[in-house]
Amino acid sequence: MKRRTFLKHSSLLGITAVIPFKNFFSDPAKKSFHRFSLGELELTIVTDGHIPLSPVQPFFAPMIDSATVATELKNNFRSVKEVDLSINVLVIRKKDKIILIDTGTGISEGNVSGWLPQSLADAGISPSQVTDIVISHAHPDHIGGLINKDGGLTFSNAQVYLSKIENEFWAASHPDFSKSKLSDQMISSVVSAAHKTISVIKDRLHLFNDKDVLFDCIRLQIAPGHTPGHTVCTVFSGEEELIDVADLVHSDVLVIPHPEWGFFGDTDFDLAIKTRRAVLEQIAVKKQRIFAYHLPWPGLGHVRKKGDAYELVPEVFVLPD
Template sequence: MDHKLKREHGFIHIPCHELDIFILSDGYFGVGYHQPILAPGIPQDIVKGELRNLYLPDSYYEAPINVMLIKKDDRIILIDTGEGFYDEENAGQLLHSLNAAGFTPESVTDILLTHAHRDHIGGILSQNDDNVFPNARYYISRKEFEFWMTGEPDFQKSKNPEGGKPGIPIVRKILSAINSRLTTFEMGDVLFSCIQTQAAPGHTPGHIIYTVNDGDLSITNIVDVLHSPLLIARPDWGTQWDIDFETGVETRRKVLENCYQNRTLICSAHLPWPGIGYINKVNDEFHWIPKVYNHPFVINLKTEPAIKAV
């Protein structure tokens, strides 16, 4: 049997108090075997043993692209835009999922960019260079914008220093195309009065995580701090996708510990769909605990006790 399961467009609705949160599927990406993208330099037999311990496939690596949307009064706030047309075989499903959830590209008023990797900004322009979200304003951390757009980006602290360079022209083309509608912010700023941004460097210099707050309910999106349950159990193994590998490891361990200590409800761009759950710790090892939900399209947070943010 073919191990690949074709992902149709889909969404999860998270009703809160004054906000409505949606997790939209953009599909997934697949890179073959986990190494060397994940766990570079770790002996293969050790990696395969850990994958089996976690009940993860030990012969291929696929990860979803989970995109958050927040409805706040008359504002429709999209967090990142998925792959767009760059991977139409497995990804690029965001617009279908957006429509399934009851929204249109024209209805999106604001787009927060967590960082400038292609699977997060690729959906901004169409293949004909048209604006996919014609009425949206964009927001990105100043540090992230300056890394890509000022001087020559430095990848020397990555485990694959040449790997990020082909993406530079794409990033510059996309960010230049939206420059007149782009606002930079400082990491730590609160956006739209409900989104607390927080620096999470390593994956990229200006990479952020963010907490959506609605009264006593909150959910923290750790975005690309993690790409697999493997990196929850083994945060030090890291990934070649981190522009600064050692800082990425440090950030990952700090975020995991904070999430565990505070019992934070989190979601992630690339943990198994829909990427919502908790971090547990047993015998000094972190574990992923998916959020329980009993309806195929709805996760209800209102029945839970107040959850602390990171």
């Protein structure tokens, strides 16, 4: 569907501006997506809900003194009781293709997530229109939405793309979590979810390698640590690009200024720190625009260097969607 092209002229301080009509007449009930263009692509960010993580430790900074972590949260005017993760899903429309990057949690306890189908409907997209799905990694909050409540496929016409390394990791009967801080119970829960979901999508699964390009608009970069095949996707069109950093960072105020504090959910805790630093450095030096799955809605911004680490500069919006 093409973006509406109705325009309205407005005069303020003698300046005539051309303002998108939709900003004045959008339905206030439909706030679940943010749409913009990137070169010839139409990008839409939709919400799948959120994941409140409480208490903050040991999910974040498991080996750091709790007073230090609390001070950092307070200095940023954030709760010291929880970090609430957004679940932002990127949708790319390129001619007749509709491509999702990740799919949210699917059914969730307490209905705090699994909102993707409704958010897509609000954005004018039905599940059957989705042609392709790129999976950044096979954790339940990224692959859960592939399966509906009856155990069937949510996106019946879509092909699914996953890194070869990621697929091999989860295909093992006992994937190697020896460098992780996850509990045995959490490991068995993520492993069984991955086995179940991957078996359902097996006949439509395509495996990619580092640096592969999909659909002439998504460049893939393996960024290991969170999981072995965790993938950062650069969406590009002409000179424009947007880097979907997936689960490189789960908090803007904890692990961007302190990449080494770490995240409990990382499969290889130390490798994730190394990769986090390397990719944040690349993004800061090249001044690349990012999209992050778990950072506060809609997850858009830039990263700049601050001391020997980094800070997020969120994108700002003059008008609501």
